[in-house]
Amino acid sequence: MSYFADSLxxxxxxxxxxxxxxxEVVFNSISISLIxxxxxxxxxxxxxxxxxxxxxxxxxxxxxxLNTLMAMPTVLIGLLLYxxxxxxxxxxHLELLYTPTAIIMAEAILIFPIMMNLAIAAVTAAxxxxxxxxxxxxxxxxTLTIQVAKQTRFIMLAxxxxxxGRAIGEVGAAMMVGGNIEGYTRxxxxxxxxxxxxxxFEVGLALGLLxxxxxxxxxxxxSCLQREKV
Amino acid sequence: MTxxxxxxxxxxxxxxxCSLDLPHLTIANHQCIALLGDNGAGKSTxxxxxxxxxxxxxxxxxxxxxxxxxxxxxxxxxxxxxVNQQPFLLSGSVASNIDxxxxxxxxxxxxxxQRTANALARVNLSHLAKQTATTLSGGELKRAAIARAIxxxxxxxxxxxxxxxxxQNHIHQLETIIEQLAAxxxxxxxxxxxxxxxxxxxxxxTLNLIKGQITKSPLLNVFHGQLDQHLFDTGNITIxxxxxxxxxxxxxxxxxxxxxxxxxxxxxRNHFTGRLTAIAEEAGTIHLTIDCGERFYAIISxxxxxxxxxxxxxxxxxxxxxxxxxxx
Numbered sequence: 001m002s003y004f005a006d007s008l009x010x011x012x013x014x015x016x017x018x019x020x021x022x023x024e025v026v027f028n029s030i031s032i033s034l035i036x037x038x039x040x041x042x043x044x045x046x047x048x049x050x051x052x053x054x055x056x057x058x059x060x061x062x063x064x065x066l067n068t069l070m071a072m073p074t075v076l077i078g079l080l081l082y083x084x085x086x087x088x089x090x091x092x093h094l095e096l097l098y099t100p101t102a103i104i105m106a107e108a109i110l111i112f113p114i115m116m117n118l119a120i121a122a123v124t125a126a127x128x129x130x131x132x133x134x135x136x137x138x139x140x141x142x143t144l145t146i147q148v149a150k151q152t153r154f155i156m157l158a159x160x161x162x163x164x165g166r167a168i169g170e171v172g173a174a175m176m177v178g179g180n181i182e183g184y185t186r187x188x189x190x191x192x193x194x195x196x197x198x199x200x201f202e203v204g205l206a207l208g209l210l211x212x213x214x215x216x217x218x219x220x221x222x223s224c225l226q227r228e229k230v
Numbered sequence: 231m232t233x234x235x236x237x238x239x240x241x242x243x244x245x246x247x248c249s250l251d252l253p254h255l256t257i258a259n260h261q262c263i264a265l266l267g268d269n270g271a272g273k274s275t276x277x278x279x280x281x282x283x284x285x286x287x288x289x290x291x292x293x294x295x296x297x298x299x300x301x302x303x304x305x306x307x308x309x310x311x312x313v314n315q316q317p318f319l320l321s322g323s324v325a326s327n328i329d330x331x332x333x334x335x336x337x338x339x340x341x342x343x344q345r346t347a348n349a350l351a352r353v354n355l356s357h358l359a360k361q362t363a364t365t366l367s368g369g370e371l372k373r374a375a376i377a378r379a380i381x382x383x384x385x386x387x388x389x390x391x392x393x394x395x396x397x398q399n400h401i402h403q404l405e406t407i408i409e410q411l412a413a414x415x416x417x418x419x420x421x422x423x424x425x426x427x428x429x430x431x432x433x434x435x436t437l438n439l440i441k442g443q444i445t446k447s448p449l450l451n452v453f454h455g456q457l458d459q460h461l462f463d464t465g466n467i468t469i470x471x472x473x474x475x476x477x478x479x480x481x482x483x484x485x486x487x488x489x490x491x492x493x494x495x496x497x498x499r500n501h502f503t504g505r506l507t508a509i510a511e512e513a514g515t516i517h518l519t520i521d522c523g524e525r526f527y528a529i530i531s532x533x534x535x536x537x538x539x540x541x542x543x544x545x546x547x548x549x550x551x552x553x554x555x556x557x558x
Contacts, residue, residue, distance in 0.1 A: 129318035132283050136312040137378070138304065138334040147330075151320055 003201075010202035011209060022203070026210055029168055029187040032100050036107035037115075037164035044112050044163075045156050048119025049145045053131060063120075069113035074106075078176030081106050085177060098179035103187065106173035111163035118159035122152045158225045165218040169211065232295035234259045234386055234418040235280060240289035242275050242442070250275045250286070250442040257420065259385075262412035264429030265422040267439035273422035274315060276439065277390045280420065281312040294385070308335050311384035315391040317375030319363035324355065324374045327363050328381045335382040349381035350374075353407055369400025376407060387411065389421035393428065408432055426450070427512060440479060445558050450527045451482040457557060466523040470499035473557035486554035487528040489518065490547045491538055499552040502526070506544045509535070520548055 014022055051062065083089050085097040085105075096102045123131075126148070134147050149156055171189035178185035180194055188207045195203040235257040242250035250272040257263060257280075265273045278284040279291060282302050290297055293306055302310075319327050328346040337345060350356045353373040358366065366374055372392055379387060392408070393401045409432060412419050423429045429436050438445045440452060455464040457477045462469045471480060488494065493501060504522030511517070516535045518528045526548060530538075540546065 127318055129314060129316065130320075132278075133314065133318045133320070134334075135283055136281055136310075136314075137331045138307045138336070140301070143334060147320075147334075 007202040007205050011206035014202065014206040015209060019206075022206055022210075024183060025186050025188055025191045025207065028100070028183075028185075029189070030214070032103050032174075032187060033107060033164050033167035033170075036104045036167045037111060037160050039104065040108040040112045040115050040163055041156075041160040044115035045119045045149060045159065046145055048116040048159075049123055049148050051116070052120045052123035053144065053148065066113045066117050070117060072110075073172070074110055074170050075172035075176065077106055077110050078173030081109070081173065081177050097177060098181060098185060100178070100185055102177040103174045103185060106177050107167035107170055110170060110173060111166050114166060115159045115163045118162060119156060122155035122159065123148055125155075126152050154225045158222050161218055161221055161225070165215060168214060232259065233257060233292070234261075234294065236292040236295075237279075238290055238292075240279065240286045240291070242272075242279070242284070243287045244275075248442060250279070252276075252289070252444060255437075255444060257418065259418055260415050261435055262408070262419040262433045263421075264433035264436045265420060265439060266424075266426050266429050266436050267422070268424065270441075271439040272442035273439055274390050275442070277312070277388050277420065277422060280386075281310055281388050282307075283312070304336055308382055309385045310388065311379030311382070311386065312388045313372070313375045313379045313390065313392065315394060317371055319366070319371060319374060319378075322363060323360050324363050324366070324377075325350070325359040327374065328378045331378045332381055337382055345381050345383075349377040352380065352410070353377045354403065367400075369396050369403065372396065372400070372404060373407065376404075380411070384417070386418045386420070389419070391422050391424075393423055393425065405432060431513070440481075440558065443558055445481060445556060450484045451487075453480050453524060454478060455480075460552070462555070462557070464524055467502065469555060470552040471555040471557050472552050473555075475557065477557040479558050481556045481558070482526070482550055482554055483556075484517070484527045484529040486550050487526060488549045489520075489528055489530055489534070489538060489540075490549065493547050494549050496549065497551070498549045500555075501547065501549045503545060503547055506540055506542055506546055509540060509542065520546065522548065 051059065081102065082097065084091050085094070085102055086092055096105070130151055131144070131148065134144055139147050169189060171193060174187050175190050175193065178187065178190060180186050180190040188211050192204040192207045192211075195201070195207070233256045235255070237252050237255040240250060240252040240255070241248055265276065267273050275284070279286055282293075282298060292298070293302070294309065296306070298306070320330060325346050328349055329342050332342045332345055346359070347356065350359055353376050355370065355373050355377060358370060358374070363374065376389070376392070389408070392404050396404065405428070408419065408421065411417060412432070412434075421433075453462070453464045453469070455462055455478065457471065457473060457475070460471050460474065462471050462480050469480060488498070502522040504520040504526065506518060507521050508519035509516060511532070516530050516532055518530060518540070520526045520528060528548060538546075
């Protein structure tokens with residue numbers, strides 16, 4: 001008990017002393033996950049709206065694929081991306097392996113199906129009069145997608161935040177394609193795994209507490225958005 | 231002059247059941263038309279087709295002489311204003327809703343504020359321009375939706391049950407708005423309503439819908455049953471018709487029903503005795519309700535009422551020709 005209490009006390013000290021190395025990892029993690037969430041959101045949200053608004057052959061297949069991808073183990077995404085980005089892989093010449101870009105790619109792929117499914121759900125759950133009203137007012141394809149996104153903006157923002165929350169807690173793919181390089185590709189989750197294996201439990205705990213704080217803030221923002229939704 | 235609409239061989243199926251069946255229907259330009267019918271008669275289905283929000287399973291629709299095969303062109307879309315039975319206003323103010331509608335219709339930004347103000351003035355909502363749309367009352371919401379639909383000055387205005395769920399004050403306000411729009415004679419206005427008298431009072435023409443079919447008969451004295459060898463059995467009474475076709479509905483024009491104090495000797499095939507249950511005056515005519523096992527409505531003149539000395543509860547005779555029975 002003393003070991004845990006001492007570690008917790010040391011972790012709190014580290015957080016409150018604004019340890020530079022610690023916050024560098026936090027900043028790195030937040031920026032990588034934020035970029036991944038924004039990139040995935042820019043594609044997934046319009047794609048989700050378009051899919052929800054239209055009936056076409058293969059829609060069910062896409063829906064099943066999205067559901068399957070949502071359950072795909074992150075380590076498998078890491079493995080596939082590793083194969084594609086490694087020197088012997090088809091995109092090896094881009095030299096992206098063990099870079100923040102590789103982690104962003106992995107996290108964006110991971111959260112894309114989640115965000116697209118949330119966008120589909122947002123349109124499906126919106127007022128059934130929304131789309132006919134917009135159509136009767138003259139909205140077509142692109143303008144319809146934009147207006148539906150505007151009218152469901154709080155839910156769409158919630159989808160991006162959910163994606164961010166999922167990305168920042170990801171460890172398997174980040175470790176495989178990022179390489180956990182200090183000051184470069186080290187994220188909070190990969191650092192926790194490393195520091196704990198090194199016996200630096202208090203550093204891992206400090207990062208864990210900060211991760212928990214971020215998760216709390218994400219959920220707080222989500223619940224605020226829930227109250228504002230259309 | 232081209233028609234506003236021409237519909238040919240239209241069929242709409244809902245859950246494998248034919249909810250609208252219109253072999254041919256033309257709607258003239260600059261008319262005010264009331265769509266009359268009960269719930270499920272197909273009024274909203276028809277209005278959605280006319281607004282090109284839904285497509286028929288069969289048949290074709292011409293808009294201003296042009297057959298519409300897929301999507302409306304922006305110009306064609308601009309020619310139609312549509313107000314849903316339960317209008318949906320987008321988030322933001324009333325004015326921003328109208329501004330967005332104008333933007334989507336391709337109206338330049340410089341013209342939008344004036345058009346918004348004009349539209350709101352026409353429905354007496356100028357004072358609520360900046361109010362959040364979601365805080366409007368039912369009547370205000372409908373007027374705001376009408377303002378949004380007329381702001382870009384469409385040639386056709388479609389209103390689905392504009393008077394439903396409103397109090398008398400708001401109904402009167404909406405009737406005045408429709409009357410004013412119709413009086414300009416520059417728009418084709420089509421509105422649906424349950425209220426036959428309201429429809430007849432406001433519109434130049436009425437279209438009666440029963441079970442997805444247009445019928446020439448007013449929606450009075452409509453009976454459901456089975457037709458067999460010219461005889462239509464409602465379950466309570468049997469009515470002579472001239473039709474041999476399969477049908478499950480008949481209607482009798484209330485003007486065609488003869489009321490008398492004694493049985494008439496005539497060529498008329500249908501004679502019933504009934505009890506007079508209601509007498510009402512509407513638009514200068516007398517409306518009688520007679521219970522003969524089925525409830526009949528008859529329309530007579532005030533003079534006839536005086537001559538027949540009719541009182542509530544009195545036993546009277548009603549007669550009509552078999553040719554007065556519309557079968558569908």
